[in-house]
Structure formats: C-alpha cells, structure tokens
Amino acid sequence: MRSIIITGSLWLTLLVALASCSSSEQTNSTTTQDQISPCTPVTVQSIERGGISNSLTLFGTTLYLRRNAVTAPVAAFIAKVYISLGQRVKAGQPLYQLETKERRALGNLSVGGDSALLGRIIVKASSGGLISTFDKQQTGDYVLEGTQLCTIAEDNALAVQVNVPYEYQALAKPGRRCRVRLPDGRALTAIFQTPLTTVNALAQTQSVLARMTSSVPLPENLTVQVDVTSQANAQAQLLPKAAILSDEMLQHFWVMRLINDSIAVKVPVQLGEKTTTTVEVKSPIFGTGDRIITEGNYGLPDTARVQINAKQL
Template identity: 30%
Template sequence: MYKKLHLILGLGAFLFLQAACSSAPPADDAAVQSTPIVTVAKPVTHSFRNSVTFNATTQYQQKSVIRAGLTGYLHHRGWKTGDRVKAGEVFCTITSKEQEALKNIDQTGILEKFRAPIKVIAGSSGIITAVNFQNGDYVSEGDVVANLVQTSSLVLLVSVPVEYLNRVKAGSTCVILMPDGKQVNSRLQSGLPTADPAVQTQSFIVNLGANNLPEGANLKVMVPLSSAEQGMAVPVDAVQTDETQEHFWVFKLGKDNRAYKVEVKAGKISPDSLQEIQSSQLGVNDQVIVSGAYGLTDSSKVAPQPPKGGVSSSTP
C-alpha cells in the first residue's frame, strides 16, 4: 500500500512540474516579445527657407447693389440668394401709388402705357448675396433691393505685423497654404494705407484668381525672408522634446540594434514635415528612429523595421 501511495505522489509531482515547464515561454522568446518594434529613416540634406507665416482672410473687393428707382410696390421676379445676375437683366418691377390709382380711373385703357410697371435693371453682373424685399413690399426710391458680389474679385487680405514691414513689402513672393493642403505661389500686392489699431497689423492684398473659396475663409500665407539654406533634416516625428521645449533629442540606431539618445538643436520645419537638426553625432549615413521611440530609455534594445529608402530631399 505504501508503495502505491509513493508511486501516486511521485507521478503527481512529475505531471505538475511538466505542466509548469510547458506553460512558461522560453527566456529568449520572452525577451524578443518585449523588444519594441521601431521604424527608421536616414537623415537627408534639405533646403530650408527662413520664412514667416501670416494669417489671411478672403474678401471680395468688388461688391454692388441693385436699388429701387422709384417709390412704390415691388413685383419680384423670383431671384434668390446664390443666383447669378447678368448686367442688364431685369431684377424686379415697381408700380407707384399713382399707377395703382389709375387702374380705377382709366376704365377705357387710354392711360395704359402710364400704368406699366417700371423695370429695375441690374447694373453689373454678380452673385446675389442678399434679397432684401419680397413680392408686394412697399419700397422707397433708393432702397437697396439686392446685394451682389463679383466672384472674380476675391482676394486675400494678409495681416502683417508692423514689426515685419521693413522686410515684407509689396512685390514680395509668398506661398498660399490652401485648405486642401495645396500650395499656391503668388506675390503680395499693394498694402492698405491703414493699420488695425487693436493688433497693429497692416493688410496686404494677394490675388487668388478663380477658385471656390467663400468670403471670410481663414488661410495661411508663408513669406520667405531670405534665400534657401542647406541643412540636415529628419522627419518631424523623429524629434522629441521636453515639456518646456528647451531640449530636443532623437534616437540613433546603433549597429547592435540599440537606441542611443542623441541631443540635437532643432530648427525650422518645412511644409513637407521635415525638421532641421544640428548635431555632431549624426550624419546622413546614420539611421534615426521615426516611430516607436516614445518612452524609450538610452541604449534600449529595439527591433527595427527595414528602412523604406529614407527621406528624399526636396526644396519647398
């Protein structure tokens, strides 16, 4: 009996040890699973412009109105906001009180030509932005019955702080940053003769040409302040900083697949999301970690993804 008990206890201990060993992953496999996966890229030589970006707002330069030519009752033609009106088109007609009175007096129709409504003609072409009176309304001579804008007159008003006026002038080249991400090259035209006293900015006009932007849209306009300069650059995501943004660093990938923290001096950011950096410890043949480096400590073991050809150099 004692032999059977010993046999059962021994068999149970053997099975328990076997289960414990099979459930724990090998030490090497656990280490591989804990190694963070990162993507890398090589620094590139990039052309950077010393530029400044200003706020700008779209505005129609040419606006017009349609006015009532006499006092009377308006007969509307069905125009509505958003309709296009051509110069010379009849917008509405107006019948005076005297003409209305003739209807009851002239039973024979002799005075019919004097009872004909007076036509109100659009003096210029444009898009209707407001219809101020409806059918049957009583209007006075000179009342604005509709407002128009000419779409071809849409411009950008660029707000330039007065401290830049010695470097930003009419004729300066600029780049309009459109809402869809496109960049349009243009030039600053004449500046308005007055400054905004509240924010101390002067508005410069930039011609937009034909586009679908509405009035009042906020855009950005970049104005170069000097010629392009060559510098070393990495993707913006590769550059990390502290809360005060006083210290910047990147992680350099070593030959031993370890990430080494390298302090850098961060500079300008290009429109294609490249950031200028300066460091004596980095060159164009090195590799920096672009993603997966957040929270890494110096000399951490990483699992780099194959490089995708680095970042191509370009000139904005």
C-alpha cells in the first residue's frame, strides 16, 4: 500500500516538473521572438509649413483676333500708295489716294474747290496696327467700290493661342495670369480668356487664348513659351516626395507616421500642389511633433516595427 502512494507522489512531482518546463519554454520562446522580430531602419522628418508653387511651361503662337479690312469707298484709280506690307500705322494715317475716272479725265486742268468732291479721295486707317495683307499696291490699278485694299491687324487685339494639356486646364482658367517669354528674351504678361471648343485628337491639348495686358507690336505666328504658376496657401503642409507612398494606379496615397520610437502606422493622405521635390498634404492636419518616415518606408505593412536612424535620436 505504501509503494502505491509513493509512486503516485512521484507521478505528481513529474507532472508539476513537466508543466514548469513547458511554461519556461513558452516564456523563453516568446522572449526570443520579441528579440528577433525585424525592425526596419528608417529616416524620419517632421511636417514643414510654407508656400508652394507649381510651374508649368507651355507653348503657343501669336495671332491677331481683330483685323480691319480697308476697302475702296468708290470705283476709282489708285493714284498713290503710302504704305507697305508689315508696316505699322496709326489711326487716321493716310493709306491710299484714289482718283475717280472723272477726275482723271480732267488731266492737268486747273480745278478749284474741294478736291474730294472733284474725285480725289484719301483713304485713311480706321485703327492703329500692322498691315497684315497688302491686296492693292500697284498705282494705276482700277478698283471697284468695295474692293479690299489692305488689312490692318489691331495692336490691342494681339493674343497668344496656348496649347494646354487637358489635365492642366485648371491652371489656364479665364482670368488667370501667365508670363509669355519671347525668343529674344523679353517677358510679357497675359491673361487667359475663354478656351476654344476643340481638343487636338493626338496631343489631347486644348487651345486657350491669352490676351496681352499691354499693346506690344509682334508678328503673327511667332512661337512663344508660356509659363503658368499656381500658388498654394502660405501655410501649406509640405513633405518630400520620398515620404509619399501610393498604389499601382496612383489613386490612393498614404504616409507612415511614427506613434512612438519603434512603431509606425499607415495614414491615408490627400495631396495638393507638387514640385519636383516637394508635395503639399491637404489632409489630414498633422501636428508639429508628428514624425513621418522619408526613407525605408517602401513596402512596410499598415503597422510596422521600425528603428530610427541613430543620427536622428
């Protein structure tokens, strides 16, 4: 009977010892797992605040939106031509002298009175501008009433037809200013007007007219560069481009924010203006002490163990 009791005590002792060993092994295993859990080395940066501008360089050609056709008021001979193609004229400047058949029939006879009434007519410019077409330039030609003599492109109707990629239409809204750079180095200011209704099928660009703010004599069909700049608010949240992560379709964006010195979590963000190095974060609003991973963030899960660069500690 005593032998059985002793054997039972031994079994009890063995069971307790085994349970203790199992618990110790589990504890050691957990400790080992915590020790070997990978920590990604990262570099962090705080949110900066300041202004940001996005500049876009486009191309366009000059053109005149208004042209005044100069026509013969009566049927007559062209007696004199005072202008030439490409010449700049002022309003009221003489362009042609016409002579009616009756006046020419008089020859060198002395005629008193008003020469206009007697068949000699001076055709003057109705507006200032550039002689863009020169239809009648030969003296002695006979023209009928209403015949076009020349065309004046008005100085104050000069515009630039800018080819704007459709995705950047917001930068070329009517009323927005732009800078026109000429091939000779000069820079002029222009204001965008109403866009045209057609889009280039191949380039997917839409033509938008930009009117000059000052009257500048320029030839038509001159190729110019047009700089468009959008200005964000002066207190925008700014991060380097390396801090922004996205999906393959570039539809969703996020950053990895540290919640302590060793844990980083995924935070979805909405972006604003962009430059070659900096991105504006519109939302959410981060605190001044928030730290965002700028290096080592690629491929991290939604919650990740990280190790901050020793130089930043």
